[in-house]
Amino acid sequence: MALARCGKFLLSQRILSTSSRLQHGYIILLPEIGEEAPEKNPLYENDGLTKFNEITIENCRSAIAKQALEFELGIQKIESEIEENYYEDVFDSIIQPMEKLGIPMETTWGLSKTLYLGNNTLMPTSSYMAIHDRGRRARAAKYTSKKIHFAIKEAFLKETQRTTEENRILQKFVLEGKLNGLELNKKDSDIYSYHFGKLVPEKNQFKVKVDLGLKQHSQMIRDPNIVRDFPEDLLKATAINPNKYMSGPWKFTLLPQVYGPLMEHCPDPEIRSILWRANANRGSVGGERELATSLHVEEIRFVKRNMAKILGYETYVDMSMETKMAGSRLEVDQFIRRLLAYARPAQEAELQSLVEFANERGYKTDKLELWDVPYWRRKQQKHLYHYSDNDLKDFFPLNTVLDGLFQLCEKLFNIIIKARSGVSTWHKDVRFYDIFEPHSSAPVAGFYFDPYARSEDKIRLQNSGWMVGMQSRSQVTDTKPLAALIFNFEPPTGDKQSHLSFKEVKILFKKFGHSMQHLLTRTFYAEVAGLSNVEWDAVGTSGNMLTHWLFNEDVIASISSHYGSGDKLPKSIFDNLCKAQNHMAGLDLSNELYLCALDLELYSSNDFWLDIARRLWPQYKHFKYEWKIDAHPCQFTEIFLEEWGAAYYSHLWSRMLAADVYSAFYEVRDDEQQIKDVGKRYRDTFLALGGSQHSSQIFREFRGRDPSHKALLKSLGLKKNKEES
Template sequence: MMKKAFTILAISCMMYSCATKTESNPFLTEFQTPNGVPPFDKIKMEHYEPAFLKGIEEQNQNIRAIIDNPEKPSFDNTIVALDNSDPILNRVNPIFFNMIDAETTDSLTKLSIKVAPLLSEHGDNISLNSDLFKRVNAVYLQKDSLHLNSEQLRLLDKTYKSFVRAGANLDTEKQTRLREINKELSTLGLTFSNNILNENNAFQLFVDKEADLAGLPESFRQSAAEEAKAAGKAGQWLFTLHNASRLPFLQYSENRPLREKMYTAYINRGNNNDANDNKKIITQIIALRQEKARLLGFDTYANFVLDETMAKNSSNVMELLNDLWGYALPKAKAEASELQKIMTNEGKGEKLEAWDWWFYTEKLRKEKYNLTEEETKPYFKLENVRDGAFSVANKLYGITLTPLKGIPTYHPDVEVFEVKDADGSQLGIFYVDYFPRPGKSGGAWMSNYRDQQGDIRPLVCNVCSFTKPIGDTPSLLTMDEVETLFHEFGHALHGLLTKCAYKGTSGTSVARDFVELPSQINEHWATEPEVLKMYAKHYQTGEVIPDAIIDKILKQKAFNQGFITTELLAAAILDMDLHMVTDVKNMDIIDFEKQAMHKLGLIPEIAPRYRATYFNHIIGGYAAGYYSYLWANVLDNDAFEAFKEHGIFDQQTAGLFRSNVLEKGDSEDPMVLYTKFRGAEPSMEPMLKNRGMK
């Protein structure tokens, strides 16, 4: 997943006069550190709010200077000046919002709720500033005579459309209502996400009888024992909803009632009629988004969002999703039948339920391929996998990543690397934060602490929640975690290799359904035999992963793809359904979801990957956009065919991908960039083949 801190667009600078003293606030000047890295050792809680307020004041002054400029509006004095108008906010914003997800505290959460509506108001003050829009519009109207290059034209077009999409052409009454909607949405979104974090942390499954651990691998038991001890219950075992705990439990636990308890807690997050309940919140969000879309001239919020994507509209998205559904659901049903046969043969008279899927899938995997996660994990030591991803990037693009010591970080788990190009020039600084903890949101993502712009190189981070080390045993990853590491590093490469002139076009500032191409194509190398032999080495003996295990990994790549694709599609269609509604009055969100899944014919043994009450993706930037993973999956499978045709480390192919995708950011239309790399628009056939559906 790709996260990028909100583009900050105000509040009234009048508020700054009541802010606390800020002479030593590190956000108020360029960071006085090597490579301009964030001085996490000096940043304190009391620095954030004054920095936001001062940053807003600074940007307001810079915008006033743009408006008051007596010179004729030009690309440089208006568009570029606006792109560069927020230096302080550009420092505090990405750090603050990454901390909200990676290392939050009650104080940070409270401040985020306070700051969000202020930032929303500030954004509206800029976007709805008629004098500023007049200058932007003046430049836009003369774009054909300005002799701009493709990146400049792209930035001009994005800037102009951002004002129009923000309501610059609306009358005063509608603008006033739009401001109210944006402010309310900003707070609701933060509350929704914080409720999910609370739900994740609240659930604790303590086991006090060793018999109830039947089936669980010894290493996993040891990890659970350490978690229980840390929670003050030595001698017991603790399991949580974090992926690194929940998934192995569902996969291996022979205690069916406990599997049901774990699974039920997971799928009911935000739906427990308590302080963290999200039913009302998500309904309010959907209603406000729909109202916003209508104000801006769109029939649905989905079409408002999709207007600036590769897909263009909801019809194109639904055509793709429904087409894929026709392949995925029959395969999922066939998989369910296979699992039921195993259960029937056990003679217990039990029917397959959703909480059984992972457990019996693991049994079927062993039966079909004689392969288990416990057989592969010893070869996937986290540090080796990470170095493998780095080595792939080196062989493809010539880049190197070297550990940097003494760089301030926000947590001891965080590691820092300097990234250099083949000629020795610096490409950026890369942070990794791999392990779960109570203050960290679940999942995995990439974001920036500083965007690339001209000669300014980016500061990029990957944040994940992988299996933690246990005693003397290092972090050993599952196959899914291996692919996640490669995935997020693919996003990082997109952010690190970018070479754009402007902040507004650089790196991952691309269409939502294009941003997953660099991450998803990078996953392909993770399981290539040549690559596995580079990094998959037994953590105790150093033995390279045997060919026999590699063969099993490759043979089972399409295994369980009916389930995987169906749950992903169900979530993507739910997202679209929610954002295509035109009447939210009296909506019962749970009943809405139930009816949507019934209409699809989703089998009860599978739930959408994300249900409405904990669908954080559609709160954090993927609203009417969760389909992007599948849209980009068409792109990444088609793109990797080019590497398979010429060699997975073919330098010419890698050079084309780097120069036309990774370096270009949003400097041109994404389909133009793709066809420059591939020579044609993508075909769906490679994706269907790789998912075992053709």
């Protein structure tokens, strides 16, 4: 269970609310064990990689059931030995036995998630969720055991000589236990469990209403002039009959994969206005009242606030900061203010330029509305930089991009990436690669690469890509890191191989960078290997860092080859591509900063959500807040359903860290040996240490100082604020 999350302890608290384990040990509900005997299950064959061609859903379910039960019984055994004072060293008697118990279960869990994302026919959603829930419940046992918690806490407080990694592991368990309420007295523990019991149904109802709200609005369009500038994929997504997408009719909806592109391409301002109002009104009491989410938003905030107070924190934000690199609300507020000083003036200038651009093209208005900006922004970008993401696809064949990506990582991190044939996979398109150190004959890690969209059996989301940590490095169990990279790129057609848009190239680089931290870790324990235990606001650093290399001419040359001519991406197009990425960067940054501030204030203030939004909006936004229509906080699923509550700023913080890390490479860009030296330092810190040290300390070891926001601003093309000291 990663320490990085602020709300992760809420998952394990479900066990507290349904058992009397705190006083009398665990109440274990015996899972259904599949009919197939374990010795026939290919998950148990110790011959290296999994034989995917032999795996069934029943294999996975029976394996996770057996391993989860063994894990829970093993935790009980450790508890009994603690009670009998049977243990001497906390690592020999508690930490290492738990790791040996946990690695097989975590590996089966990772395998099941890979199948779920890579072949939904082999692993349907309902089957995976059953496996996921079983694994999650079992894993929570080691973090919700009072006996284990206090034994580890006692050891942690003793002045014993340990490695930094060992101290970090003990610290992780102590904090996990505290956040799970293990140090509460009986009365407070009961109150805490009561509040948690209220949280789950509120979140479920919120999700149902948000999902239904997305499906409430639709417009039937029959005029071909409305869709004349639509790209092919948007025509297919909106056509009633995708096989006759040119002839229509077309249905406009609020589904995320459709709404965004519609707002960029629809030429009719009235249609854009209707779409925007319908989308902004979702969750509002002024819309479909039975789908209003306002009460659920307030109840979720209330419950989390009370849970934080019971644990001794002033606000839920203060509790969240326990597991963040930033460390305090004050630090995050200062971060937001520094960036806003650049973003807000830039936003004003950008919008004035956009109004003038629209006026010159016959759209006579003194100011643009919110629903006008995406449309005119796209047209202005095309005009200024002759840039369209899809127009560049012919320059980025997948195999060439992949070769260039591997070459970059081999140079920076001093590794060798080799394809291995004959490996069993979940689909014929899936490839497998080994990672070697220069001095090693055996691979140190490996990963599967599943590139193509498959509509019949693969989950597909807009711009989707996943990195699944299938198996963690552990010297305790002698296991090597294993990952799966799963994408939905356009498959080859005829004699033409798969080509990527530049957005897809960025997704590939980002997910591959993310995988490097999982695959190249050098820690002893899986508990802090790779991304485990990394502070949540630093988790995205490695992925974001690698995307900065896409704006290096040598890297672009290595990944580009035109479909017809084989030419590299011309410098003129490369220059425009770089400029286009920062088009209206001030507007985008202001919007992101607003959401960061909104999240923090929603989880620290007692004010009604609408009052908070009305107070913050004018500080960050150029436009008037149409508060009678716009209920955007009531759709903020990332902070109310997902793990970003009181942590949404983490997206931007990781981007800041990544830009600052990349600037270390950029500063020595003309010296090949110095670039390799910086790469080695990065490999030895961010990639090797994983969660075995605090992220702030790792950054200092790499950069020699604390992080600065200036590199991020430079990467966005935002000019320095002269008034800032």
